[in-house]
Every structure is written in C-alpha cells, then in structure tokens.
Amino acid sequence: MALGTKHVLHLTKPSSRSSPLNIVIEPAVLFSILDHSTRKSENNQRVIGTLLGTRSEDGREIEIKSCFAVPHNESSEQVEVEMEYHRAMYHLHLKANPREVVVGWYATSPDLDAFSALIQNLYASPAEPGTAPLGTYPHPCVHLTVNTDVSSPLAIKTYVSSPVGITERLADSCAFVPTPFTIRDDEAVRSGLKAVAAPKNDPSRLASLFTDLQQLRRSTLELLSMIERVSDYVQNVIDGSSPANVAVGRYLMKCFSLIPCVEGQDFEKIFSSHLQDVLVVVYLANTLRTQVDIASRLNLLP
Amino acid sequence: MSDTTSLNVPELESPPIERVELESLLVMNIIKHCRDSFPNMGTIGQLVGIDIDGVLQVSSSFESPSVLENEESAVNKSVSGKARQAHTEAMLNRLQYIGAVTGHVGWYLGAYVSSFLSSPFFVETQYAYQKANPNSIAFLYDLSQSSNGTLYMRAYQLTPEFMAAHEEKTWTASSLNSHNLTPSNVIRELPIVIHNSHLATCLLHSLSEPPTPASTLTAEAALEDCESNLPLTETFSNFEVSLGTRYRKNIELLLESTDEFHYEQGNLGFHQRQLAREQAKIQQWIAKRKAENANRAAENLQPLPLDDWKRIFKLPAEPRLLDSLLISSQIMKSTQIDEQSSAFLSKLAGVRNAYAS
Numbered sequence: 001m002a003l004g005t006k007h008v009l010h011l012t013k014p015s016s017r018s019s020p021l022n023i024v025i026e027p028a029v030l031f032s033i034l035d036h037s038t039r040k041s042e043n044n045q046r047v048i049g050t051l052l053g054t055r056s057e058d059g060r061e062i063e064i065k066s067c068f069a070v071p072h073n074e075s076s077e078q079v080e081v082e083m084e085y086h087r088a089m090y091h092l093h094l095k096a097n098p099r100e101v102v103v104g105w106y107a108t109s110p111d112l113d114a115f116s117a118l119i120q121n122l123y124a125s126p127a128e129p130g131t132a133p134l135g136t137y138p139h140p141c142v143h144l145t146v147n148t149d150v151s152s153p154l155a156i157k158t159y160v161s162s163p164v165g166i167t168e169r170l171a172d173s174c175a176f177v178p179t180p181f182t183i184r185d186d187e188a189v190r191s192g193l194k195a196v197a198a199p200k201n202d203p204s205r206l207a208s209l210f211t212d213l214q215q216l217r218r219s220t221l222e223l224l225s226m227i228e229r230v231s232d233y234v235q236n237v238i239d240g241s242s243p244a245n246v247a248v249g250r251y252l253m254k255c256f257s258l259i260p261c262v263e264g265q266d267f268e269k270i271f272s273s274h275l276q277d278v279l280v281v282v283y284l285a286n287t288l289r290t291q292v293d294i295a296s297r298l299n300l301l302p
Numbered sequence: 303m304s305d306t307t308s309l310n311v312p313e314l315e316s317p318p319i320e321r322v323e324l325e326s327l328l329v330m331n332i333i334k335h336c337r338d339s340f341p342n343m344g345t346i347g348q349l350v351g352i353d354i355d356g357v358l359q360v361s362s363s364f365e366s367p368s369v370l371e372n373e374e375s376a377v378n379k380s381v382s383g384k385a386r387q388a389h390t391e392a393m394l395n396r397l398q399y400i401g402a403v404t405g406h407v408g409w410y411l412g413a414y415v416s417s418f419l420s421s422p423f424f425v426e427t428q429y430a431y432q433k434a435n436p437n438s439i440a441f442l443y444d445l446s447q448s449s450n451g452t453l454y455m456r457a458y459q460l461t462p463e464f465m466a467a468h469e470e471k472t473w474t475a476s477s478l479n480s481h482n483l484t485p486s487n488v489i490r491e492l493p494i495v496i497h498n499s500h501l502a503t504c505l506l507h508s509l510s511e512p513p514t515p516a517s518t519l520t521a522e523a524a525l526e527d528c529e530s531n532l533p534l535t536e537t538f539s540n541f542e543v544s545l546g547t548r549y550r551k552n553i554e555l556l557l558e559s560t561d562e563f564h565y566e567q568g569n570l571g572f573h574q575r576q577l578a579r580e581q582a583k584i585q586q587w588i589a590k591r592k593a594e595n596a597n598r599a600a601e602n603l604q605p606l607p608l609d610d611w612k613r614i615f616k617l618p619a620e621p622r623l624l625d626s627l628l629i630s631s632q633i634m635k636s637t638q639i640d641e642q643s644s645a646f647l648s649k650l651a652g653v654r655n656a657y658a659s
Binding site for chain 2: 026027028030031032034035036037038039065066069071085088089092095096097148150153154183186188189190191192193194195196197198199200205206207208209211213215216219220271274275278281282284285286288289292293295296297299
C-alpha cells in the first residue's frame with residue numbers, strides 16, 4: 001500500500017555549501033556562558049542565550065565572538081523565549097559592535113530535545129517582512145552546548161541543524177549535526193588565559209597578576225619539568241623498560257635540530273649587542289625621568 | 303496628603319579602594335574587545351561590579367559605541383558623552399533584568415601604556431567618573447605589551463590632589479603648589495587580584511593539558527601532547543629575547559612625549575621671558591615715575607600715583623600647566639621599565655649560561 005504524503009519522513013542532509021566547516025570560539029564567550037549559568041533560576045534546567053560573531057564570505061567559517069543571555073521559561077509542556085529582550089539586546093550590541101551578527105544560540109545543557117529544536121528553528125527562521133533580521137537566516141544556525149552539570153566533566157559541543165520529520169511538525173524537529181570547533185588561540189588570548197589560570201589550583205581561587213619576572217620563573221620551571229619528563233622517557237627507552245617509538249624519536253630529533261648552532265665568538269657578539277640595547281634603553285629611561293623631574297620642580301618654583 | 307514622609311538619608315561613604323578583584327570573564331572580554339579594535343587605540347567599555355569594604359569586585363564589562371550612527375560627518379569621531387551614557391544606562395537596565403550585577407564601577411581603555419596620559423582625555427573622563435562615584439576606577443589594557451605572554455592590565459584612580467586641583471581648573475604653578483601636585487601623583491595604581499568562579503576554574507582546567515607522568519608516557523600520549531593546541535598549552539613566548547616587539551613602540555611614544563614636553567617647556571620659557579621683559583619695563587617706568595615725583599616734591603606738587611603701571615602695562619597671563627603636568631606624568635610612567643629590563647637581563651643571562659654549558 002502506498003504511503004500518503006502525511007506519513008513521509010523528510011530527511012535533509014545539511015548541504016556542504018551552507019554548513020560551516022569550522023567554528024572558532026572566543027574564550028570570552030565560554031566564560032560569559034558560565035557566568036550566566038551561575039544565575040540559573042530554580043525552575044529552569046538550563047540557561048540559553050544568543051551567540052554573536054562574524055562569518056566568512058562563503059559562510060564556511062564562523063567566529064563566535066560574543067554572546068548575551070536571553071531569559072526563558074521551560075516546563076515539561078512548553079518553552080517561552082523572550083525574543084523581545086533578544087531584539088533589544090541585539091540592537092544595543094550592534095551600536096557598539098556593528099560588524100557582529102547573530103550566528104546562533106547557546107544552552108548550558110548537553111541534551112538535545114524537542115525544545116532545543118524549537119529554539120533552533122526560532123533562531124534559524126527568516127525575519128518577518130519589513131523588520132530587521134534577528135536570526136541567522138539564510139545561513140546555518142550554530143548551537144553551542146556547554147555542560148555545566150557538576151557531576152560530569154565540562155563538555156563543549158557545537159552543532160548545526162537540518163530539518164527532519166513529518167512536514168507539519170518541522171517547527172519542533174530537526175537533526176543536530178555535530179560540527180568541529182576550535183577555541184581562539186593567539187598571543188593576546190594566551191596572556192589573558194595564563195593570568196586568569198593562575199589561581200586554578202588555589203582553594204581560595206584568588207591570585208595576583210604576575211610580573212614579567214614571575215612569569216619567566218613559571219615558564220622556566222615548566223620547561224625544566226618538560227625536559228626532565230622527556231629525559232626520563234629517553235632513559236627508560238635506553239634501559240629497555242619502555243618500548244622505543246620511531247615517531248617520538250623523530251619529534252625529539254626535530255626539536256634538537258631547532259637549537260641554533262652559533263660559534264662562540266659570534267654568540268658573544270650577539271649577546272653583548274643585546275645587552276647594550278637593553279642598557280641603552282634603561283639609561284635613556286632613567287635620564288629622561290630625572291630630567292623631567294627636575295624640569296617639573298623648576299616649573300613649580302614661585 | 304501622603305502619609306509617608308520622605309527622609310533625606312545621607313549615603314554611607316564607602317572606604318577608599320585598596321584592591322581590585324577581577325573575574326576571569328572581565329579579563330577575557332576586555333582582551334577580546336581591544337584586540338578586535340587593534341590597531342585603533344582608544345577602545346572604551348564600561349565596568350560592572352560591586353564595592354565591598356575597600357575591595358572593588360569587578361565582575362563584567364560591556365563595550366561602548368565608538369562612532370556616531372547614521373552621520374557621515376561623524377564617522378571615526380568619538381560618540382558624544384550623552385549617547386554613550388544612554389547606551390550605558392540601557393545596557394545596565396538589561397543586565398538588571400536578567401539578575402546580573404549592575405553596579406557601574408568605572409570604565410576601561412585599550413591604549414598604549416606610553417601614551418594614555420599624554421592627552422587630557424583619560425583624566426577628563428576619569429574625573430567625571432570619580433566625581434559621580436569616588437570609588438570609580440579606570441582599567442588600562444595594552445595589547446602590544448601583552449604580546450609576550452604576560453598580561454598588561456592596570457587599574458588606576460586619580461589622586462585626591464589631582465581631583466582638588468581639577469576642581470579649581472586654574473592649573474597655574476601656584477595652584478599646583480597649593481595642592482602639592484607633582485607629575486608623580488596625578489594617578490595612583492591599585493593592586494589587581496584575579497578571582498575565578500568554580501565553573502571558570504573547571505573551564506581553565508579543561509583548557510590546559512594534564513601533564514602525563516613520565517612512567518605512563520606512551521608514544522600516543524607524547525604525540526598527542528606535541529600536536530595539542532589548547533590555549534593554555536605553554537608556548538614559552540616570554541622567552542623571546544628580541545627587544546623589538548616589546549620596546550620599539552614604547553620608545554617611539556616616549557620620544558614623542560619628550561618632544562611634546564620640550565614644546566611645552568618652550569612655551570613656558572617664552573612666557574617667562576615675556577614676563578621678565580614686561581617686569582623690566584614696569585621697573586623702568588616705576589623708577590622714572592619716582593624720579594618725576596622727586597622733582598614734583600621739590601616743586602611742592604602732589605606726587606603722581608605709583609600704581610598707574612597697572613593701566614599702562616598688561617602682564618602676560620600665567621600659562622595652564624595641565625598639559626605639561628600630564629606629559630611629565632606620562633614620561634614618568636613610561637620610564638618605569640626596571641621590571642621589564644630585569645626580566646630581559648635574566649633571559650639573556652639564562653641564554654648565556656645555557657650556551658656555556
């Protein structure tokens with residue numbers, strides 16, 4: 001017996017043209033989501049919010065740069081999202097950051113249920129005629145989940161979606177397709193993360209900002225522990241207590257080949273040149289400071 | 303008539319700030335905003351937090367608009383104070399609605415540490431904040447200084463001496479002397495402490511790789527370690543022994559400030575020479591008048607008044623020393639590089655010892 005159209009299951013694979021190949025997440029976004037999570041109301045299992053960022057021209061790469069919380073109410077029967085708040089907040093954000101657009105939404109629960117599909121479709125749907133776009137349409141909508149449940153590890157996942165299911169139930173059904181992501185990693189981010197990670201092993205969760213010398217000391221200690229670790233491994237291989245591995249050997253050879261080979265005289269020349277540069281800068285700074293101090297005192301003489 | 307009586311309850315003055323406590327979210331937000339705006343310096347945002355017994359707990363921040371909307375003539379110009387204030391108020395209302403902390407405790411600025419004080423913008427803005435709330439602070443984040451693995455973020459407040467002098471707005475030598483204001487006490491730096499929530503601590507642990515003990519170092523683990531690019535994996539960027547990245551821009555700006563300082567000194571010197579010339583003329587005129595009065599006295603005539611010179615001669619107005627003060631203060635700030643240079647010398651010594659061994 002032929003199936004009626006009402007019973008046909010529609011499956012749409014996300015087209016490779018529209019689905020992003022890579023998602024880059026700014027660490028500030030993750031910290032912001034965790035901060036929002038601490039203000040979760042008792043009747044909600046999770047908190048949700050809007051993700052903002054930029055897209056490459058072909059839409060294949062999405063950078064999630066910032067986010068804001070969106071109030072919502074969830075019960076076993078229904079979910080209410082305050083889209084008016086989302087609209088107001090997005091317009092305020094655009095004033096300060098005109099280049100950032102809505103790229104998706106986040107939730108602090110790893111579960112993907114019918115409500116997740118509803119919210120996903122809400123963010124991915126086109127704007128009403130004559131109104132400014134508030135969602136991601138026609139681009140794919142990214143769903144970021146951060147598991148903040150204390151009983152399990154903190155897991156971060158990103159998804160894009162594809163409609164699935166019976167035609168009249170498309171609003172609350174979609175297939176979430178996991179998408180690879182990376183966390184933004186550059187010198188500025190690293191310096192910030194290093195600073196905020198300082199108290200991570202301290203029970204008080206408090207730490208002062210490091211000075212250059214303290215940071216240098218920490219890095220030196222870490223380098224020494226790494227050398228010790230590798231040295232122990234190599235010794236174990238030599239003793240025969242650990243199996244030799246060609247790949248590891250190659251990595252070590254690659255590291256050693258990076259050590260510059262400089263003649264003694266050349267090294268002394270480079271060293272003294274660097275040293276003189278530093279001393280000149282210090283001398284210049286101290287001379288200027290003294291001169292300015294004297295001049296300022298003279299200016300104030302009656 | 304209403305049966306409730308309105309009472310003017312005086313607000314309890316909170317003690318002055320001794321320490322600033324930053325949440326990790328705030329640090330990462332400021333870095334993100336300033337990095338995205340780089341190389342355009344002068345990125346501005348607002349700080350949100352709470353002041354408890356001399357400790358300012360700054361928990362979050364939000365960006366402020368930097369250009370006026372829909373005004374071609376105003377592109378790349380700073381937004382007017384009123385528009386920024388309206389944006390701030392709207393943002394604080396929204397944050398309050400979702401139950402976030404909404405105490406407006408100051409502002410942050412992305413700028414070079416060697417130039418942020420040179421123009422009056424920083425002190426004028428901070429003065430307005432501190433006038434409204436004496437415990438308001440200003441954060442300075444220098445992206446160029448943070449590029450070698452050490453975060454450069456500072457918290458500043460204007461000193462009571464500067465606030466008092468600004469109240470007068472004369473900025474003359476006598477005014478600065480009376481308030482005991484020198485380039486070294488225009489601003490005061492507050493110690494910064496980082497604080498993390500439990501969840502932020504969990505995230506930081508997940509962003510750093512757990513070191514594998516040597517005994518369990520398998521080939522797979524070693525290769526994974528080599529290839530992992532977690533943001534908290536040590537890259538040893540602070541072992542960099544090249545001066546260029548860190549000092550070049552600073553020295554350029556320092557020399558610019560020095561030029562500006564010499565220009566101000568030139569103006570001051572010109573004023574002093576002009577004043578000396580006028581005073582010499584006045585002395586000459588008074589001597590002449592005294593001689594004239596002596597002649598008149600001999601002829602039994604009334605002596606002419608000696609203070610007529612005030613109508614004839616006009617002394618040049620005393621110059622405002624604000625710019626000179628700020629530039630001097632900036633130079634004092636920029637030349638405090640002892641800590642940086644000691645770290646640099648330590649690195650050089652380390653390289654030498656490693657090479658020798």
